Amino acid sequence: MKNILTLILYAILISGCSFFPDHGEGGMAEYQYSSLSPVMPSEPLEPKHGLRFEWKLAAHHLDILVLEGAERCFPAMVILAKRMQDRIVRELQGGLNLDAANDLIIQRTTLERLEKQLDAIQGSSVCISLEVVDYQSTADLAVKIYGLLNTDNQFAFNSYAVNPKYMNRLAEAATLLHDLTQYNLHITGHADIIGSIKFNQELSLARANQVKRYLQIFGITPSRLSVTAVGSSDPLLEGSYPHIRLTNRRVSIELIKTDTHDKIVKKGKQ
Structure with a gap:
């Protein structure tokens, strides 16, 4: 009798407590x-x-x-x-x-x-629709992607929240990058000249990590993404006017070809 009860208890534990979501679906x-289950006609509202x-x-x-x-x-x-x-x-x-x-x-x-x-x-x-675009070569497509990733007006003052327009550019670039697996991305965070060195370094790193996060959401695998930050030490433009500081609040993203490690740089910009 004791053995039978043990078997019944074991069966209950196995059948009732062994259901878990698939791997990657969380707890x-x-x-x-x-x-949701439908509302039955006899069920009070x-x-x-x-x-x-x-x-x-x-x-x-x-x-x-x-x-x-x-x-x-x-x-x-x-x-x-x-x-x-x-x-x-x-x-x-x-x-x-x-x-x-x-x-x-x-x-x-x-x-x-x-x-x-x-x-x-x-x-x-x-x-x-990206399917209707006909690019002459992989290099042309890479230059197009570089332009999307390095467009202006990315962040507000003292913020690492991505501008919605720039987020759309990231999404388009990520879609184009799905078939260009030979390219990895190196993301460098920047800040304008307002603020201490320590603060700007932390802010620029937060910006780089936020862009990395969205690129992952859009389907780029983490192994293709690397991040660094330089604070305000490498401005795209020199000066303290508002429009210059807006331009310098950015990330710069380089396309790195994995077989030769060549950087695809947009003509006229670095």
Whole structure:
């Protein structure tokens, strides 16, 4: 009898406590729910059902934006919006209705902003399908990528938050880099002349790491990315005028060919 009870207990432990998410999906608290259970006709309506309806509206809104090109033009925002959708589902499944309500407000605001940004660039050449671009050679494509990675107006004063326009350039460059696996990226952070040496060194490193983070989000593997920082010691332009300091708040990114370690440098800039 004792052996039978032991076997039953062992079977319960094996069947009831051995379910885990797939590798890379996080712990049990981060398990991804793709949908919510439907409301049955006999089930009394409660506040949580209204939240479920709001979640479905947000999910449909996000799906429409993706179909209109939001994932190509603003991939980082779409990724964050999808993660928020999953988070709200977990909150509703766990009975955290107040948390879900607050996150739904944030999600609606995010989707409205994403829709406005998408409307603003539709019909322009800011975000086009990359497949229609015909480059004459790999070198031409590398120069194009270099220009995207090293565009101006990247950061605000005393901030390492990436300017949304520059984030779009990073996303486009990352998409082009997917097929150019022979190139790695070396990211150097910079700061303007305002601030102490120590502060500017830390700020420039934070900027470089933030750009590295977004490039990883956009699909560039960490092994292809390296980071350094020089503070305000290597300005692109000399001077203290506001427009000069804006230009010097930047990262400079070099394309390094892995077989020859040649740097692809845009003509006229270093």
